[in-house]
Structure formats: structure tokens, C-alpha cells
Amino acid sequence: DQCSYNNIIKPPPGAEAYIPQRYPDNRIVSSKYTFWNFIPKNLFEQFRRIANFYFLVIFLVQLIIDTPTSPVTSGLPLFFVITVTAIKQGYEDWLRHKADCSINECPVDVVQQGKVVRTQSHKLRVGDIVMVREDETFPCDLILLSSSRHDGTCYVTTTSLDGESSHKTYYAVPDTMAFRTEREVDSLHATIECEQPQPDLYKFVGRINIYKDKEEPVARPLGAENLLLRGATLKNTQHIYAVAVYTGMETKMALNYQSKSQKRSAVEKSMNAFLIVYLCILISKAVINTVLKYAWQWSPDRDEPWYNHRTEIERQRHVVIRAFTDFLAFMVLFNYIIPVSMYVTVEMQKFLGSYFITWDEEMFDEELGEGAQVNTSDLNEELGQVEYVFTDKTGTLTENNMEFIECCVDGNVYIPHAICNGQILNADKNEDLFFRALCLCHTVQVKEEETVDGIKRGIHQGRPTSFYISSSPDEVALVEGMKRLGYTYLRLKDNYMEILNKDDEIERFELLHVLNFDSVRRRMSVIVKTSSGEYLLFCKGADSSIFPRVVSGKLEQVKARVEQNAVEGLRTLCVAYRRLSASEYEQACHHLTEAKLALQDREQRLAQAYDIIERDFVLLGATAVEDRLQEKAADTIESLHKAGMKVWVLTGDKMETAAATCYASKLFRRSTQILELTKKRTEEQSLHDVLFELNRTVLRQRSISGLSVDCLDFGLIIDGATLSAVLKPNQEGAGHGNYREIFLEICRNCSAVLCCRMAPLQKAQIVKLIKASKEHPITLAIGDGANDVSMILEAHVGIGIMGKEGRQAARNSDYAIPKFKHLKKMLLVHGHYYYIRIAELVQYFFYKNVCFIFPQFLYQFFCGFSQQPLYDTAYLTLYNISFTSLPILLYSLVEQHVTMETLKREPSLYRDIAKNSLLRWPVFLYWTCLGVFDAVTFFFGAYFLFDNTTFTSNGQMFGNWTFGTLVFTVLVFTVTLKLALDTHHWTWINHFVIWGSLLFYVIFSLLWGGIIWPFLNYQRMYYVFMQMLSSGPAWLSIILLITVSLLPDVIKKVLCRTMCPTATERAQVGMQQLLCEAEALNCLVTKLESVN
Secondary structure, eight states: OEEEEESOSSOOTTOOOOOOOOOOOSOOOOOSOOTTTHHHHHHHHHTTSHHHHHHHHHHHHHHHSOOSSOTHHHHHHHHHHHHHHHHHHHHHHHHHHHHHHHHHTOEEEEEETTEEEEEEGGGOOTTOEEEEETTOBOSSEEEEEEESSTTSEEEEEOHHHHSOOSEEEEEOOTTTTTOOSHHHHHTOOEEEEEOOOOSOTTOOOEEEEEOOTTSOOEEEEEOGGGEEOTTOEEESOSEEEEEEEEOGGGSHHHHTSOOOOOOOOHHHHHHHHHHHHHHHHHHHHHHHHHHHHHHHTTSHHHHSOTTSOOOHHHHHSOHHHHHHHHHHHHHHHHGGGSOHHHHHHHHHHHHHHTHHHHHOGGGOBTTTTBOOEESOGGGGGGGGSOOEEEEOOTTTTEEEEEEEEEEEETTEEEOGGGSSTTOOTTOOHHHHHHHHHHHHSSOOEEEESSOHHHHHHHHHTTOOOEEEEOSOHHHHHHHHHHHHTTOEEEEEETTEEEEEOTTSOEEEEEEEEEEEEETTTTEEEEEEEOTTSOEEEEEEEOHHHHGGGEEESOHHHHHHHHHHHHHTTOEEEEEEEEEEOHHHHHHHHHHHHHHHHOSSSHHHHHHHHHHHHSOSEEEEEEEEEEEEEOTTHHHHHHHHHHTTOEEEEEOSSOHHHHHHHHHHTTSSOTTOEEEEEOHHHHHHSOHHHHHHHHHHHHHHHHHHHTTSSOOOOEEEEEEHHHHHHHHOSOOSSSOHHHHHHHHHHHHHTEEEEEEESOOHHHHHHHHHHHHTSTTOOOEEEEESSGGGHHHHHHSSEEEEEOOSSOSHHHHHSSEEESSTTHHHHIIIIIIHHHHHHHHHHHHHHHHHHHHHHHHHHHHGGGTTTOOOOSSOHHHHHHIIIIITHHHHHHHHHHOOSSOHHHHHHOGGGGGGGGGGGGGSHHHHHHHHHHHHHHHHHHHHHHHHHTTTOOBOTTSOBOOHHHHHHHHHHHHHHHHHHHHHHHOOSOOHHHHHHHHHHHHHHHHHHHHHHHSOOTTOSOOTTTTHHHHHHTOHHHHHHHHHHHHHHHHHHHHHHHHHHHHSOOHHHHHHHHHHHHHHHHHHHHHHHHHHHHHO
């Protein structure tokens, strides 16, 4: 147990064995690095990347042994990559530090020595008494001692914790609720014993021992209704006094945060896998060449020819050391097959590409005055790979605004807007009762906007100036709807409820009992006593829980209206009443009091008492309330479904509310068969039976739909309590893995899933469960409150909505958007583009490096395996950095294989790139084989073409550098033109970069070989390029080899598009046809105009 002492330095006599405990301070930490550990921790994370570690090893090898190339060729790009990445990650963490600082330095009022002292939030300690004023946020988890309200209650909104914007009531400890001043509160001597910190927001067990004048301490139980949570806000209460029990990282809010771990995209994982393959190719090349070198040098005349005698030291060296040194030298020579510049280019592509989201005007919200934000650019391409979308409901799918639409009384429909000045025509007795029932059967509080005199003045005008707050937004909407229909709820005072009827008369009802709403009964009731002494029980609830208990009333008419409203996605409630005789009332009182005093099974006893009392109803009517969906939310969900994504709604809200929203947002359709996996159902049957029954239903339907055309789609509803049971590690009988697998199997066969009554950590558990399933799908979580942070951090991609519930979600997410509707463009357009761009970038980099290094490997067979480079050092260094880097970088930023409008209009195109389709092994193998084919063409093409024509026009012979330069020229032109063939979206900047790169290569070669550079010891390239260009056959062979190299790729594309085109290729053809038709129309119009 955790035990905190208030105003007691030593434990009181008679207390149980006391072990002093060290409590944390009230500091919140969400950052990853500190000033001291940034460099070592960041370097460790970066060198976990295979490529970075590999280049470090190569760089060290070049420093240690004599290699064919300079250490600068590996060291410089590596240093650049490490520095750029460290700066980027350091900046992101600095922003998190700033956010933490602003939270930790918030001012807090603490009671010390009978006075209120202002201090900073991080200085709070367990046992401090805190004073919180209205609209302030609780700085840590507190036990309520007293309130400015006389009944010792306070009202709180927990929006940033569980997403519910409604007002909840919390209660002060009975023995301390009379303390009104700082001095009285400070005189309190007490100890609090409670459980160790745990993340469940709805659970708390503890007790407070209050010491009064050397008497025995008075012990009082503490529950969740006494605990005010960090992050919640005080409402409709001037101030409260409370004592700190959990602080800092031990508060329930902090325990519900996941730690921010480094997320890696699927593309990066593919890159690492490809890198390992190329590393194996590199090692095998080096091994083959080392073995063949020693086989070649077996005869003495080849081992030490007359023109290359060894030194004495070399002769004495052991053959194994010589062979190992040669192996390392070959590794360094062929090391360019692993593209270090690919990582630089990918980093730049991600960083620069992320600005396209920020600059997107369609994702700018006028109301907020903000556009989309990118908090981490490492996951851009992951937006194009999403298979599961987990979304919050309140404030994400909905606007969190309830509006009363209509009510139906005995088959007559009343719509507030259709009634003039609150007058109801020909209202009969039942209608009066209905309106009174809705004014009385609720737990709404009245917040007075003006003074008491103002209210009295308001009453005389027939319109009190006050507004309503409640734990349920529905109740507020209903009470406000009644106000617009002429019946106004005024206040609850001294247990009397006052309402103003349509004749401007105040009616008073004594409130005797409230039978609170619960999700199993799905209804609530009140028992009131009228001024004439009559006892009435008013009940409102879901149709399924009211209709079976009705004995009279116009059931059929009301039922028809309820069904019609439900089809329109409105939230419906039915209203009924029952008159109680004095003896029936006494009996009801007896049942309720007995149940409330029970210490064991209190909930079950109350449920039994409610069941006895709530029966034999007379049906009055029904209401319809709308929780407005966000603009285009339904359209967005429909598009995501068409794109092949599964959408799950995870909410802390009630099941009925959430289900209504799911219908309205087209997550569930009318044809969807709903499967329930809820606490209510598992109480009737065992969890094991329910799971197996649902699984049978789903599998049976799947086998039928395999034969028939009409496929029935399923929707699953599960609640938090049942989810805990499914995920519980130790289960008797069946292993927990078994339950999980059955649950996942059911989910896989459902088109949509709704999880209600979820604690924040449960949302993360659901995401984790799906992530870990055997398909390993890419997940995306989207939410707007602090209660969504853990799921946002758990998913592969986390998106925060800049909503009404604070900015925690937006701050902890990878991307932030103003509204849910922007998710459509984010995934279907930006995600699609990012993925195809980076997939081409990765494959192209490996391709051009195979083309680059394979001729070098072949060349060793013609130079006695002497590690002689085929290309000049300048070409080796600049190939990836200058000659071929800019065209692919630009392609990966601006390529659009189809237009934005097409991607938005046809969401199904997203399926073409699903499951990392452009980076699968067959595609990778194709690019690698293409690279090998091109390399063989360059090398042997040049070799055979110049086998006989070894003379230029002036009779000079071609040397090895001329041969290497010819191969390199064909190489640079081929790989650049290959990219030009792959480009669909041409702009002036593409033309400038592609043709500019080729021009730069030619100019550089002319300058490099045309001038005697003073800083070079020997100039092997002098006049080589010019000599090559002076030969007619060289020009012819360059053109011929480029054509032969590009031909297979062109043929493959033509055949694939003709024989089996993808949806994307069909869309491209459609676009071209439209463009042709538009041009033809323009020509026709122009001709007609000229004729006229």
C-alpha cells in the first residue's frame, strides 16, 4: 500500500508498521534525450542502422590498410548523414523539452501554515493540500477534502483523459467537507492509505484516517468518486481544497502515456533487407576475386613479373595475412555497390517532402487558422501503406455537439423549430406528462450566468438566463429541447426540482430517489412527489429496455417513429411513467435502502431492486437527438473502406451512443450484421462460449458467401471489460493465446469494429494486438484528446486532430491535421505519392549501383585481379554524389504517376500499392537483374566493339582509362535516361535537372581531362575524354549501347500494360485518352471559330 501523511511528521501511535516511501516530485517528462546523453544515445541509435555501421567499418579499413581508393570517399558522406539526422532528431526533442517545461512551471496554489502560497507545479509533493479554482486543471491526482458548494460536491470534465466533455460529480470526504477556510483545512491531521499507482482511470481504493483530539482515528473509505485526476478540469464550482496522493510520473494520466519509441517504416525495413543481400553479394565478389587472384598467381612468372618486383617486407608476410589484406582491398574497391548516398537522399527526400503536407491549402482550416503539421518526417511513405485505421469517436468523428431534433408523443411529432414562441397547441394530459418527465428525469445541473436577481427578472420574461451542464450531453440536449417546447427546468434546490410550465407557472416536485443510468439496464428513473402528494416514477432509456416493461400506451406508433429515427442515425430514447401508491412507494424505498447499505454485491442488489421497481410502465413517447458528425466524416470512412482499409472506432463512450455514430458515419450499414461481445452478453454465457459462437457464425457465413454473390458483412461491438477478459494472460481451460487468436479471427472477418468503454491504455493494447497478429499489418491511430496519446504512440503512424480537447494528441503524434476529413487526402493522395516516390528511389539506387560496380568486377578478370580500378577516382567519388543524385532526388519529390483528382476520385487505386507491393522481392530481383544485364552490356559491348578498332583517326591506341571512361559515359547516360523513361509528370525543373546532370558530366569530364591541375601528383585522365570523343566509332558505340541497355525495360513495360494492366495503369491510359479528347475538342473549336 501507498501511504501519505498530511501534517504529521511521524506516524501516529497505533498506525500499522510504517515504511517511509520516496515519492516522485510532480515533474512530467515526455522527452527522449537529455543534454548529457544526447550524443552517445543518438550515435548508438544511428549506428544500429546496418548501412551506417557498415560505412563506419569500411572507413576504418581505408584508414588502416593501403586501399585502391581514399578514406574521404566513405568518411565524408557518412559524417554528413550522421550530422543531418542528429540535428533533426535533436530539434524535435528540444520542442518536447519546451512543452514539458511549460507544463512543469504552471502556477499552483498550495495551503501552507494557514495561507495560500503560489508555487510551481513541479514543486508539489505527496501530502500537500492544494487549492484549485474554477476552470483550472488539476496539477496531480488529488483526494477531494472540501468544496465551495455546500453539499461537498464538485463538477469536473475529464475531456483530456477519456474524451468525455460532460460534467461528472465528485464527492468530498464527509468529515472534511465542512472545512471552508485555509486555516481550517490546514488544521487537519490525517493519514491516507491507498493502492500503488496504476493506470486504470475508473478504479481507486483507499481509506483516510482522521485524528481528532487524541481520540481513536475515524476511518473513511475512499473510492474513484473522491479522486480528482491530473488533466481533468474543475467546472461550475468556485474552488476546492484537495490533498495530493499521486504526483508526476505516478499520476494516472502519466501512467497512461506510452514511452515515445523510435518508429521505423516498412520501407526502411525493406531497405535494410536489400542492404543485407547486397552485402552478401559484395562479400562473395571479394571472396571470388581473392581466391582467383591467388589461383592466377600460382605460377611464379605471374606472381612476380619483371616489371613489378615485391619489397622484402611483402615477401616475408604470411600468405594468410596477404590474402586477408587483398580481401579487404577488394571489399573497398567494390564497396560502392552499397549506396551510402541513398541514405542521404532518403533523409533529404523525407525532410523536403514533408513540406508538401504543410503547404497543402486544402488541408488548411479557416476556423482554426491552422493547416496540417508534420512532427516527424520519417514515416511519410508509411501513409501509403495503412491497412488498419483506429479512430477515436468524440471530437474526432463527431463535433461533440448534441442537438434536440424532435419528440413523438402518442404518435404526434413535435419539432422545436415548428413551434412558435414555445406554444404547444391542444396539449393533452399525456403530452404534459411527457414534457414534465423529460424536465425531471435527468441529472442536469443549472449553471447560472447572472445574479439571483437577474434570474428572477429572467423568469418574469419567461426565459431564465442560465445554461445546463450534465455528465451526458444527451440530457442537456433534451432539457434544452423541452425549454424550446415551453417547459423549462429551473433548478434543484433543497431536494425540490422546479420547472416553469408553458403557462409561466412554477411547479415544484420533491425528488425522492434517482435510479442512476447503467449500461446493462440502459435506462434511468426518478421517483418524485407532486405538490398534490402523488408519487410518480418517470423512466427514460433505450427502446429495447423500455418496450418489454410497458403495459399500456401507443406502442406501435412510437415504435415505428423510433425505427425511422434510428435509420436516420439519430440517437433515440423512450419515455414512460408509472403512478405509485403510498404502499408501493414504501416498498420501493425499502428495496433501495437495503441494497444501498449492502457492503457485498452492492451492484447486483441494486440491479435487483431496480428491476422490481421499474415495471408496469405506461409509454408516453420517444425523443430524437443528433450528435453531429464532422463534415465529410462519412465520406472519408467510405473512401477508406474502398481503399481496402479496415476502420475501427475505439471510444470511452457508451455503447448505444457509439453505435449510433457508427451508423451515421457509414461504418456500419443497415445491412451489417452486428455481433456483440459485451459484458452484458458474457454475463449470460461464458466468454469461451460467446467467442466460439461468434467465430462459428462468421466462418459459416464466409463459406456460404464463397458460393453466393450476396456477401453479408459483419460489424463487431466489444467493450472494455470483455476486452480485458480476452487479453487476460492466465485463463483456466483454454490458453490465453487461444482466446486472442479466436478474437483476431472474428475481427479479420468483420468489415468494421467498434470498441466502447475503453480506457486509454486499452486503446493502445488493441493497436498492439493487431500489430502483432500474423499478417503484421500497418496501423494508423487518429484522435484528438490526451486519452488517445497512448494509442497514437503505439500505432505505426499516429495522427492527432487539433480539436477542442487540448493539444496533447497533436503534440505527441507524427502528423497533426485540423479535421478528420483531411485524413482522406493525407492517405489517398500524399501517402500514395510518398510511397511510389520512395519505392522508386530505393530500387533505382540499388539498380544504378549494380550498373556502376559490376563492370568493375568483370574488369578484374582482364587485369590479373590486381585491384586496378576501372574508373578514375573523381568518377568513383562523384558518381553517386553529383552525376546521378539530383535527378532521382527531384523525381522522389515531384513525381505524380496519376493526378491528385484521380487518386481522390478512385480510392481503390490505393490497393495497388498495399502491402509494400513496389518493394517486394520479385520487384527487387527484376531491378537487380536489369542492373546486371545493363552492366554486362556496357562492359562487353565496349570490349567487343573496340576489340579490332583500337585505333583513333590519328593512329593512337585506346588505353585502359579510355576504355573505363567509355563504359562510365554509357553508364551515366543509361541510368539517367532510365529515370526519364519512368517519369510521368514532367515540369521545367525535371527537364533542367535531367538534361543538366548529363551536361554537367560532359563539362566536368572536359575540364577534368583538359587542364593540368596543380594539386594532383599524377594526371592519368589528361586528354582521355577528348581523345575518346574524337573517335567516330566511340560515338556510335555510346548510342548503340544506351539503346540496347534500355530496350528490355521498354519491352517489359509495353507487354505488362497490354497483357495485365494494374488499376493505376488503366487510370493513366484513361487520363491520356481524356487529354487527347480535350485537345481534339480544342482543335475543333478553333477550326469552327476560324470558319465563322
